[in-house]
Amino acid sequence: ARALDPHPSPLITSETQDGYFSHRPKEKLRTDSNNENSVPKDFENVDNSNFAPRTQKQKHQPESAKKPPSGQKQRLQRKIEPQDKGQGHSVLGKGPSEVLPPGERPAANSSHGKDAPRQPHSRKSGGSAPETKSEQPPKCDISGKEAISALSRSKSKHCRQEIGETYCRHKLGLLMPEKVTRFCPLEGKANKNVQWDEDSVEYLPAHPVRIAFVLVVHGRASRQLQRMFKAIYHKDHFYYIHVDKRSNYLHRQVLQFAKQYSNVRVTPWRMATIWGGASLLSTYLQSMRDLLEMTDWPWDFFINLSAADYPIRTNDQLVAFLSRYRDMNFLKSHGRDNARFIRKQGLDRLFLECDAHMWRLGDRRIPEGIAVDGGSDWFLLNRKFVEYVTFSTDDLVTKMKQFYSYTLLPAESFFHTVLENSPHCDTMVDNNLRITNWNRKLGCKCQYKHIVDWCGCSPNDFKPQDFHRFQQTARPTFFARKFEAVVNQEIIGQLDYYLYGNYPTGTPGLRSYWENLYDEPDGVHSLSDVALTLYHSFARLGLRRAESSLHTEGENSCRYYPMGHPASVHLYFLADRFQGFLIKHHATNLAVSKLETLETWVMPKKVFKIASPPSDFGRLQFSEVGTDWDAKERLFRNFGGLLGPMDEPVGMQKWGKGPNVTVTVIWVDPVNVIAATYDILIESTAEFTHYKPPLNLPLRPGVWTVKILHHWVPVAETKFLIAPLTFSNRQPIKPEEALRLHNGPPRSAYMEQSFQSLNPVLSLPIIPAQVEQARRNAASTGTALESWLDSLVGRMWTTMDICATGPTSCPVMQACSQTAWSSFSPDPKSELGAVKPDGRLR
Numbered sequence: 001a002r003a004l005d006p007h008p009s010p011l012i013t014s015e016t017q018d019g020y021f022s023h024r025p026k027e028k029l030r031t032d033s034n035n036e037n038s039v040p041k042d043f044e045n046v047d048n049s050n051f052a053p054r055t056q057k058q059k060h061q062p063e064s065a066k067k068p069p070s071g072q073k074q075r076l077q078r079k080i081e082p083q084d085k086g087q088g089h090s091v092l093g094k095g096p097s098e099v100l101p102p103g104e105r106p107a108a109n110s111s112h113g114k115d116a117p118r119q120p121h122s123r124k125s126g127g128s129a130p131e132t133k134s135e136q137p138p139k140c141d142i143s144g145k146e147a148i149s150a151l152s153r154s155k156s157k158h159c160r161q162e163i164g165e166t167y168c169r170h171k172l173g174l175l176m177p178e179k180v181t182r183f184c185p186l187e188g189k190a191n192k193n194v195q196w197d198e199d200s201v202e203y204l205p206a207h208p209v210r211i212a213f214v215l216v217v218h219g220r221a222s223r224q225l226q227r228m229f230k231a232i233y234h235k236d237h238f239y240y241i242h243v244d245k246r247s248n249y250l251h252r253q254v255l256q257f258a259k260q261y262s263n264v265r266v267t268p269w270r271m272a273t274i275w276g277g278a279s280l281l282s283t284y285l286q287s288m289r290d291l292l293e294m295t296d297w298p299w300d301f302f303i304n305l306s307a308a309d310y311p312i313r314t315n316d317q318l319v320a321f322l323s324r325y326r327d328m329n330f331l332k333s334h335g336r337d338n339a340r341f342i343r344k345q346g347l348d349r350l351f352l353e354c355d356a357h358m359w360r361l362g363d364r365r366i367p368e369g370i371a372v373d374g375g376s377d378w379f380l381l382n383r384k385f386v387e388y389v390t391f392s393t394d395d396l397v398t399k400m401k402q403f404y405s406y407t408l409l410p411a412e413s414f415f416h417t418v419l420e421n422s423p424h425c426d427t428m429v430d431n432n433l434r435i436t437n438w439n440r441k442l443g444c445k446c447q448y449k450h451i452v453d454w455c456g457c458s459p460n461d462f463k464p465q466d467f468h469r470f471q472q473t474a475r476p477t478f479f480a481r482k483f484e485a486v487v488n489q490e491i492i493g494q495l496d497y498y499l500y501g502n503y504p505t506g507t508p509g510l511r512s513y514w515e516n517l518y519d520e521p522d523g524v525h526s527l528s529d530v531a532l533t534l535y536h537s538f539a540r541l542g543l544r545r546a547e548s549s550l551h552t553e554g555e556n557s558c559r560y561y562p563m564g565h566p567a568s569v570h571l572y573f574l575a576d577r578f579q580g581f582l583i584k585h586h587a588t589n590l591a592v593s594k595l596e597t598l599e600t601w602v603m604p605k606k607v608f609k610i611a612s613p614p615s616d617f618g619r620l621q622f623s624e625v626g627t628d629w630d631a632k633e634r635l636f637r638n639f640g641g642l643l644g645p646m647d648e649p650v651g652m653q654k655w656g657k658g659p660n661v662t663v664t665v666i667w668v669d670p671v672n673v674i675a676a677t678y679d680i681l682i683e684s685t686a687e688f689t690h691y692k693p694p695l696n697l698p699l700r701p702g703v704w705t706v707k708i709l710h711h712w713v714p715v716a717e718t719k720f721l722i723a724p725l726t727f728s729n730r731q732p733i734k735p736e737e738a739l740r741l742h743n744g745p746p747r748s749a750y751m752e753q754s755f756q757s758l759n760p761v762l763s764l765p766i767i768p769a770q771v772e773q774a775r776r777n778a779a780s781t782g783t784a785l786e787s788w789l790d791s792l793v794g795r796m797w798t799t800m801d802i803c804a805t806g807p808t809s810c811p812v813m814q815a816c817s818q819t820a821w822s823s824f825s826p827d828p829k830s831e832l833g834a835v836k837p838d839g840r841l842r
């Protein structure tokens with residue numbers, strides 16, 4: 001019999017939860033979907049009208065759980081604003097535009113770009129449209145609600161001025177071309193059909209084409225980029241690499257490997273290409289101009305790729321195919337009703353990029369005289385057309401550059417429209433020779449509203465079960481996207497071995513993946529206080545391990561004293577499972593008083609436990625708490641779940657199929673204060689649920705527990721650590737600040753209502769001695785605070801190993817390069833060496 005509910009909890013249904021369902025509409029899995037662009041298909045049903053101010057709160061919108069009651073809502077507004085979020089907000093977007101939200105300082109424990117925030121993109125750079133600057137900005141009455149909204153939300157004076165000027169020039173008819181000349185002699189749309197003939201591809205042509213690969217990259221996945229580069233490299237082609245302005249670590253890595261090869265160059269200029277922004281088109285146009293001015297690079301085709309692409313056919317096959325169709329241009333069109341495409345894509349709206357945001361300023365007319373087209377922003381263009389787009393001053397190119405300077409997702413439409421209306425219109429092939437992994441049910445969460453005043457989509461990462469799709473296309477395809485080694489590296493390995501054969505037996509590192517999170521030149525200011533606090537603690541635990549397992553009685557050769565900040569941090573994965581962090585750090589060897597550089601590996605302990613005795617409730621498979629929930633890939637991007645007192649954790653549950661059920665979720669703080677309780681209705685087909693309870697901050701540091709009950713019978717629980725901070729603003733924390741952050745919320749009230757009556761029901765006694773100890777801990781600083789932190793970290797993390805990156809006086813300390821786990825261990829799949837006799841690297 002069901003126990004009486006001692007406390008009715010708010011109900012969250014898996015509908016309001018983004019509960020994801022396993023049955024997908026058939027068209028989602030079509031290998032060859034025509035919907036190659038980044039706007040939801042059912043765009044008409046998406047509300048794009050109200051763009052509220054971009055506040056701290058809005059960062060967390062995707063957790064679409066039921067709104068708390070209004071009392072809680074008011075309290076949420078009063079909630080202490082976080083001093084230092086322990087999470088970077090990683091946005092998974094398209095190629096170069098996978099970016100951080102504007103104005104948000106990236107943090108070291110998210111999986112994406114951790115570099116400095118972007119500078120506003122100047123439209124003058126990068127060969128995009130000429131701006132007609134008038135000396136006196138036209139004054140006008142700004143009456144459009146979208147422009148008024150943009151002005152109210154914009155943070156900088158410069159941006160507000162630009163919004164006002166742009167709006168007024170548009171209102172006065174000085175901005176957008178009204179009529180454009182069409183130079184295409186054909187009626188309607190040309191579409192050359194090209195045949196996929198596997199046999200012809202095996203014979204190399206007499207005059208093979210040479211390709212300019214333009215890699216537009218960002219983030220920190222340097223090893224995945226190097227592996228992809230290795231797969232596409234040939235000595236006869238040319239490689240021009242643009243690294244996002246905010247990705248300084250990646251830029252350093254790229255400069256390092258580019259200088260090994262005479263046919264690889266890095267753009268001397270860098271832009272910050274936000275998702276959907278006008279700056280991406282500027283990047284392509286400037287790259288084209290640069291390539292045409294390189295007289296020593298006789299290329300025939302321009303191909304754009306991101307670090308999330310991978311080839312699915314060999315270089316020889318690509319060259320044979322393009323040599324046969326050397327006069328063609330390959331772009332993928334949307335393939336549906338044009339009026340609907342224009343509306344869905346926002347082409348009939350005026351947008352302005354400034355302050356790393358695309359502002360919607362009102363309506364505009366599509367110019368008369370031309371046919372507008374668009375689709376995917378990944379393309380292959382021949383040199384003749386690239387020359388035309390770059391150097392032509394005719395009416396079409398000039399006016400289209402102007403029109404697309406104020407367009408959302410311009411690279412998804414500019415080249416299509418220019419080509420289709422130009423003298424080159426009969427060279428268009430409706431195929432961009434790629435497969436994109438669209439799953440709009442997961443990928444269209446309007447996840448870019450903090451960057452653009454519109455709704456956007458992103459493709460999913462490929463997994464091993466998708467491998468058959470690379471061989472089953474009805475049309476010629478040579479590349480696929482997206483691939484992401486932190487999500488799944490196995491599929492990249494499968495493709496690599498399929499194209500170029502297996503590595504020799506015994507090759508090290510094939511199932512390992514390392515991704516840098518922090519590098520000394522980034523500067524400690526690029527880290528959040530939570531990350532810095534925990535990295536220091538991990539390093540101290542490493543030294544403790546060296547002392548306990550390597551040290552012999554009566555001598556100091558393996559005893560160390562920590563020195564300075566950590567030097568680098570890597571995520572480490574093995575067989576697609578997160579294995580923890582690798583911290584490179586400096587320490588003084590006490591025997592010889594010499595500085596040594598070591599690397600420590602820490603691994604999270606298993607914290608998810610099924611209740612004992614097990615309940616007869618079988619649907620729950622896993623539960624976890626973290627931040628940066630990625631609804632598209634269904635994982636926490638804050639790998640390792642590094643959380644501090646000012647973070648807003650999300651509880652996630654993974655479900656098997658079964659009957660509709662309601663479960664109760666209870667959050668318990670380190671001294672057994674029940675912080676929150678709520679019910680979730682789990683639909684029979686729900687796979688994941690996630691919810692962020694609106695807790696008052698700061699959260700009390702220590703080990704928290706989240707319990708899941710069915711009819712008030714325990715099903716399972718999971719634990720997570722809220723770390724006390726040893727740093728505030730990257731400086732050692734001061735006593736008054738420690739007390740303010742480490743004592744829990746005012747009156748220990750995480751919510752307006754108290755759940756005290758549940759303590760006896762759940763056998764969770766509040767013990768005065770524990771409460772008193774927590775109060776004393778909260779007041780600690782210096783070494784006492786470090787000891788408290790390290791004891792907590794030791795409960796949740798295991799120090800697996802430690803090694804020396806260079807000379808060491810500890811005789812039993814292993815060299816990092818000799819281990820299988822260290823970021824200094826061999827990684828042949830990503831290492832770039834000398835060009836082989838066949839012109840390849842792989």
